[in-house]
Amino acid sequence: MSYRLTLFGSFAATVDGRPLPIRGEIPRAIVSRLAFRPGERVTPQELIDDVWREAPSGVVSSLRAHLSRLRAEGWSAVLSGGRNGYALEVDSADVDVARWRQLLETRGEGRIEGLIEAESLWRGQPFAGLDAPFAEASRPEFLRLRREAMLEIADARLETGENVDASLDLERLLRDLPGDSELTRRYAAALAGAGRAGDALDVIDAVMGDLGDHARGPLAELRRSIVRQDPVLLGRTDDRHATVERTGIPVPLTRFVGRAGELDQVATARAEARLVTLVGPAGVGKTRLAAEAARRAGADVDEQQWLVDLTVIVDPGHVLGVVADVVRAGSDTLDAVAARLTGRRTLLILDNAEHVLGAVASLASRLLGRCEGLAVMVTSREALRMPGERVVPVAPFVGDAAPDAVRLFLDRARDSSGLSQWDDHSMREISALCRDLDGLPLALELAAARLDVLSLAEVADSVQRGGTDAGRHGSLDSALGWSLDLLSPPEVDMLTQLARFAGSFGLDAVAGICVPAEGADARELAAALARKSLVTPLGTDTGARRFRLLDSVRRYVRQRDTRQDAHQWRDRHAAWFADWISGIEEQMRTAENARARTLLGAYRADLHAAVDHAVETGDRATAVRLLAVLAWYWFERGLRVDGLDTAERVLAMPGERDPAREARVLRACAYMAAVGADERQVARYMSRMRDAAAASDDAAERVLAATMSGYVAAVAGEADQADAYLTHATAEIAAAGDSLPIWARVDELMVRGDVLRALGRPSQALTSTSEAYRVSVEAGDAWGARSACYVTGKALVDVRRGKEAVGILRSGAIRSLEAEDASSALAAINVIAAACHVLGRDDDAVTIYSAIDVLGARHGYSALGSDPEHTERHRAAASAALDRDDLAAATQRGADLSLMELMRLVTTF
Template sequence: MALPHPVTRFVGRTQELADIRAAQATSRLVTLVGPGGVGKTRLAIEAARTSTGEDEQWFVDLASLTDPDRVLPVIADTLGAPAHTLDALAPRITDRTTLVVLDNAEHLVGAVAAVASGLLLRSPRVRILVTSREPLRLPGETVVTVAPMITADALTVFRERAADARGGEALGDEDVFEEICESLDAIPLALELTAARLDVLSGPELLEAVREGGGADVRRSGEARQLSVDNAVRWSVDLLTPAQRDLLVQLSRFAGGFPEEAVLGICDVDDDDPSAVLARLVDKSLVAVSRGEAGDRRFRLLDAVKHAAAALDPGDPEWFDQHRSWLADFAARTGPLTRTHAAREVNALLDLLRPDLRLALDNSIAAGDRLTAVRLAGSQAHHWFVRGRLLDGIADIDRALAVPGELPPLLEADTSIGLMVLTYQTGDAQRTFELLERAYELAVRTGDATIPAVALARRAYATSIFGDGEAARGDMAAAAAYAEHAEDWARAEFLMCEGQMLRALGEGERALASLYASRKLSLAIGYSWMAGSASYVAGKVLTDQGRGAEAIEELREVTTTAFGEGDGASTLAGFHQMAAACALIGRSADGARIFGAVDRLGTRYGYNPVVAEGEDARRLRDLVAGRLSDGEYELEYRRGQRLEFADLFRLLETLPARGVSASA
């Protein structure tokens, strides 16, 4: 994930930031070490945010993990690797400067150290910033000790949180604030938790309470400072109302971050206004809140708070039953929205809830609840696809389907179609056809039109590639009949597959008509990936017809959009097709450079155009190479291998869109 966006102001830490920069100047592995609550995570985020030395930055929160074997998969997924191996991760970090922040590593030190060591060995351009209560103890590691805040900065933090607790007014008690900060060892988490009590206590009352419960006779050691945080957490929890304490305990059961709707849907709160109870926990700094890239509010419990709340948990199997039931409903409700204008927001929510979706799936499988397991896994198929998490998606859907029991035929059909998309992208043709057949049979049995339209259209396109035009046309005609009564997303997919089939059969103009119709419908409903796919295939048709400038114009928008959405593989696919169009407008040298760039950058995303496109890709390369001498092609190709995405887009700006005739 990208760096989180804290909602409170960053205060002080000038010397610590300077120490981190100095450490990073000489070491590629820097670990911030200090007691819980001292502000390591916030400091790491600020150090990354103010750094200008990286091409990419990634933030990996390890707090929710309990299994060391999950460390590598979570890091691989965050960085967009095509598989959960160090070798698959390597291309994402080998040819550009990358900063990876690994947060909350103390409970998984061995596994984190192994992955960090593997990344550092595979790329001289990767830098790793770790937060932990202890070092990784790797060769070359530089440890920066994070101490409590200096008095002036601690006072600033305390005043700001006090003002928040009192509705913007913190005057009248500042004469005791410094004593409170000193009693709390100026540890940020303890300061925030304690300042939140000024909503009901005066400054002198708060100081007395801190002195009674803070253990002021044992200070300054790391163990004592951790005790200071633990005391502040326990004290804050003890002062909660029964409803607030009960909700905090329930929140400690979440595996990761969560939106408010998950709290309202899963937790049982003995209060007329559960949102108000959650808001009070945020006010008291017991629940942290941040904003995602889409501006959505995200909640989570800090480790110290989660530990204290979990210690009070009597256990509640019914809560976990509701947890998996609600998440299955959520996945089933939001999964289809990944093909609509709400896709960005929905995909962000699914990312946020990923640890809990996995926990719910594990619990459903353990309970032998096949229906809930399949709803959880199958509904996320398109999300996994657009996030590039193909292998995870296949594995989880297979685990769900392996649970014994009956399923509603339409649910199994829909799950099979989603799984089919994932297996197709991994190159498993045999299973893809088997899933298509299974989905079609089940859906027809229920009288559904949407899934048969997609299944037959995809089979028709695949059949056309193998040269059986008659069978392909027959399947597509049958798909068209279903498509008349199908959902909009399925009609858009049918039209795109029809365009692909017609191109394979040499009917370019009819292919363009279907592809443009698919794009128009896809844009109308917000199915951006399908709109991009239709434009991409239209670019192929235009290239087939020698209409280079029109192909470039067709591919320009889809490539730019894909890059803006973080879809590197689709971006490179668009540029690869544009390279051939360059040859058609007399810019063959640019085409060769683009090929060089695509081949190098593609290793970051597991994208190899020759493997993905087969004979299509070879024809494009022959077209460009045929208009240059061998020496010219090799020279321009090598030049292209030095290009980054920014260079490709600058080159794109120089290419004409229309009005340029084909030339040699």
């Protein structure tokens, strides 16, 4: 017979897996005392002293009676002894408190694992509910030993960056030992390392007033480290080899020269403050310094970094919208931006802020006040003058830094002309030239770039002809002025047109939009300007070189733009992008989808400018052509609110209709509305989509309008109507024959599978979604493949095939993250949570649901709104299956996860 006893928390005993109840407190106390040290003989007097607070007369007879009754009620096989003492003959491994003590004595490499296993046995204070002397006397020793073990575990976990696990362990221990200053310090450090700096400060502040000076000192020092975001303290992550997720941080194409002191200042400033401003004149290299500092910070300081170029902004009121666009917030609201930036160690660089300084100061203040883990770096010609701001001056290469000016000039000269050998006379001329240009890096680069066509003496002479007044080279405008004076009229004319682009551009856009001087070639002129450093080449992931104007050059040229063709240029700009995006549309559902998304992101600013111009000029056809693709891009990027607002603005325009494209736009709007959980809005878009599709000659839109309508009917419980819609879709497919695009066939199969699933026909649903997956993979349709994974996973959960569901949903989530479609990834992971409940993994289910609560708000995804059937019922059931402590721990564990950490979790199932 196998006896097992639980003495942590409430008493419990089993024999061969069956409960073995004990009636009465004295019998429970007797068994507990004997089980405390199994196999060890306890004399009758020791047992009486340990069990009874006040022994009654005849206590020996009473003890014997209790023991006799226990033997009769199932304990005879293990309860031994008599006058010389009693013992409980069970294995120490079968009594939790005994096993716990053994594990605490583990030594060597397995010690931490032994201590962790011991902690897993602790389900509450030992002998809970027993009012016996031995129980009361033993509890302090248990707590002391547990405290020592947990501090050892916490130190090991903090050392390896397992801050979340360490914080959960220490939180549980602090419930039993409130006010312990050393536990509080370790707990706050673990919270800070897990990205919960605000909670860490709250924990410290709650106890500081009750502590003596000796205990208060270490906590005060920790508090200062958290406030200044000490990278050693906050840089620990669960993945020691993590890389920084960077967006907008330019890839350096040239070597970084000098600025060692400024880099150290930036690093120090970031360690002491959350707001750092790089201040210096135009052309001094603030942007390059900010990017270099961000890259050198690495994953030990930041988990993600964003750079927002503010030079395109004219109205300060647009600052928030531009930031929202870059960070891919769900809308241009403070709440949406804050949701994207909070909860992770994030650096937000607001570049070139001097012309919108007030708006930037206000936004930075509000974001820092709301976003835990956020640091903001600003580059500007003047400081924000805000509390807590650290200012790092960025000066030209003069004085002690003058040698850096020469090194920069020589480096860029070698890049532009191949020149690397200079005699002493030339070196003296270069030093003088660098002084004449006041050590401004941009001016030095512009001068060095001219060496491909001019001699050093001619470059120096062109600078000297810029003027003779003492301040002639003290401003960047002077350097740009003489640089432009060296251009030919066709080059000046082309530079003026290039300055009108809102963002970076490719040579195909230059050739399609810009009108060169007679006899000139637009591409060649742009390339010539790049060789002269007035146009900057960028790294690219698309296989085609892209370019941009430095903000200083763009601003200078725009201020002097006297051409009379600005309106015509913008007409050509909008028309070219409407044609270009139609070609991109064909790639969005093929193996070229990754490249297409990259191009859409690269042209984001110009595509928005093209839509705005089409709306302003009443060109409805062009606006709809642009929107037919952009709406789907916005849907994937989680830009739901802005996407719907823009769509409504365009569709409300008067003018000629293009039913097929409008149906495409409305279909994307229906998906975006579904993510936002607005059922009435979804219904409105579906109705308008059916009308547009019916008026079009596009079979794909008619098929999808019918099948999607079938889904709405199925969810509403209208089975006959749903079947009618599916029948109509089948007829449309038959009529279209081979002319129906593969992507439309994939979408129809996927949505049809979801309809059949909602109608309670899982076998038919799985047949449809499996075919959708097969066809989409063969065609390279990534969107179709991950959508098919999602619907297949839901169907498998419905029939309680949880393990299969996890596998295919995980594949869909990974595909979505590869496409930077966080909302779809979260949707798939949400159904994985339901599968976990089906598999009996309720702890994991609650952890995942909790993580999605936090991450969904950040990425514009609502689990309850988008997929209530796989959220409400399964989540409630999973939560009910856990006790209060386990539920709280799982919920907290999920709330602390980043999206990548959540993805790593589901890949372990």
